[in-house]
Amino acid sequence: MGHIPVTLKGTPQGILLRVQTESWEVALSSLELSLRDAQSFFRGGRVILELGSRPLPEDDFQRLRQLLERYEMELWVILSEREEVKHLARSYGIRTRLPGAQSPHQRADEVASNALLVRRTLRSGQKLHHPGHVVLLGDVNAGAEVVAGGNIVIWGRVRGVLHAGAFGDDAAVVCALDLMPSQLRIAQYISRAPEQRRRVPQPELARVEHGNIVAVPWKKIRE
Amino acid sequence: MAGQIITVSSGKGGVGKTTTTANLSMALAMLGKRVICIDADIGLRNLDMMLGLENRIVYDIVNYVEGRCRLRQALVRDKRYPSLFLMPAAQTRDKNAITIEQMNRVAHEAAEIADYVLIDSPAGIEHGFRYAVTPADLVVVVTNPEVAAVRDADRVVGLLEAEGWAPARLLINRLKPDMVRRNEMLDVPTVVDLLAIDLIGVVPEDPSILAAGNRGQPVVLDERSLAGQAFRNVARRLHGEEVPFMSLKSPSFLQRLFNIR
Ligand SMILES: Nc1ncnc2c1ncn2[C@@H]1O[C@H](COP(=O)(O)OP(=O)(O)O)[C@@H](O)[C@H]1O
Ligand SMILES: [Mg+2]
Numbered sequence: 001m002g003h004i005p006v007t008l009k010g011t012p013q014g015i016l017l018r019v020q021t022e023s024w025e026v027a028l029s030s031l032e033l034s035l036r037d038a039q040s041f042f043r044g045g046r047v048i049l050e051l052g053s054r055p056l057p058e059d060d061f062q063r064l065r066q067l068l069e070r071y072e073m074e075l076w077v078i079l080s081e082r083e084e085v086k087h088l089a090r091s092y093g094i095r096t097r098l099p100g101a102q103s104p105h106q107r108a109d110e111v112a113s114n115a116l117l118v119r120r121t122l123r124s125g126q127k128l129h130h131p132g133h134v135v136l137l138g139d140v141n142a143g144a145e146v147v148a149g150g151n152i153v154i155w156g157r158v159r160g161v162l163h164a165g166a167f168g169d170d171a172a173v174v175c176a177l178d179l180m181p182s183q184l185r186i187a188q189y190i191s192r193a194p195e196q197r198r199r200v201p202q203p204e205l206a207r208v209e210h211g212n213i214v215a216v217p218w219k220k221i222r223e
Numbered sequence: 224m225a226g227q228i229i230t231v232s233s234g235k236g237g238v239g240k241t242t243t244t245a246n247l248s249m250a251l252a253m254l255g256k257r258v259i260c261i262d263a264d265i266g267l268r269n270l271d272m273m274l275g276l277e278n279r280i281v282y283d284i285v286n287y288v289e290g291r292c293r294l295r296q297a298l299v300r301d302k303r304y305p306s307l308f309l310m311p312a313a314q315t316r317d318k319n320a321i322t323i324e325q326m327n328r329v330a331h332e333a334a335e336i337a338d339y340v341l342i343d344s345p346a347g348i349e350h351g352f353r354y355a356v357t358p359a360d361l362v363v364v365v366t367n368p369e370v371a372a373v374r375d376a377d378r379v380v381g382l383l384e385a386e387g388w389a390p391a392r393l394l395i396n397r398l399k400p401d402m403v404r405r406n407e408m409l410d411v412p413t414v415v416d417l418l419a420i421d422l423i424g425v426v427p428e429d430p431s432i433l434a435a436g437n438r439g440q441p442v443v444l445d446e447r448s449l450a451g452q453a454f455r456n457v458a459r460r461l462h463g464e465e466v467p468f469m470s471l472k473s474p475s476f477l478q479r480l481f482n483i484r
Binding site: 093121125139144 | 323370374375377378380381382384385386387417419
């Protein structure tokens, strides 16, 4: 068949899972391999399963759901052309269409390249994981999390957790208009929020220097 | 025209959802509106107690969805304001006794015969939260001016946005102006700035609320209560009136409040 059995793709709404093999067996084991490799990326993520006209017996559905659960992922939406599949999904409280009119295809341009552009505020409990760079136009509130394989640029204020260079790239940087994360990671380096509370917000760029994460005001960088 | 369905929610427990539902329901009834409040906290019902209606309950919401009674039989009429009705929760069942579809149907049937339907949602963000917010036209998110409560409110607002549910308005409950002045409590502008949703009211800490709840006499019935006044103002804002935010006995507080918009 020459196909990759399953593909996982980050979209602004969730992780889009496509099955491109006849055999559910092959699909599940291939999915398990991908998840094991990229665990930290997808953990806590929600999955949009795109099936098209493919049937989905309840057994197969259960096995997929259990596999995803083991990796702390939620089967959030099932997109199917088949009524009985939609019915099955709904009976488990799973959505059968995406909120709003957007289909994952319309958003594909945003993920086709290596960077993901997202225009919204991440609120407590929300996670954005992407293997490439992340550009967010909005805030990262306390309790929210952004994990990127590359750089992270936040046009907004940061109170939550950021992890840039999550595959180990310690040349990755983090930029934000107001950088006060509860935790900031670049590659394997970790820094926590400074204790001092009130300060005047200023744009900063954080990077690893001699094994420490340091934040440099944007004004200084320009000098 | 069908009435408006308003769900009172918070994420965190104990912030004042039931107090808010009881007071807003009564305040709207005092404005002459037909109001049905639904206690969706199945298994932990206490809206009936706060309204002083617990002795009048015959049927409850689970009885109704299971077809054991008619809608009208499950509604308990208030003794003070006859346009106020309560749909009580079941005491002996749990939240799984009701599905999202069933709650949806009850809320919309209620909206057919009322101007306002208020739903008191259980704490948390699980099934009970979901069935409470699904039918809503508007969600009043209640929080206290403290970090943990605000974080949970943020979580709730995030879920409402992500799932495409109803718009949210913010009600800050239990504000203590003197603590704010001493920088010991988050102030209103900080909370509004963090959550970035529109404010519908600020209710001060009021020790008489506990006693009022125990007696089944919501504080909106008390002309002199500041908290009662705040809830009456929220009711008028829900009704579409422009009501200025009141001073909570502290000029610096008032100044800060006006700075927010
Ligand atoms: N503004 C207030 N001032 C003082 N006490 C309050 C106020 N609002 C709520 N309370 C008290 O807080 C407790 C929890 O309120 P409740 O409405 O039951 O919260 P929830 O329904 O969110 O769990 C009650 O004992 C109530 O009397
Ligand atoms: Mg309650």
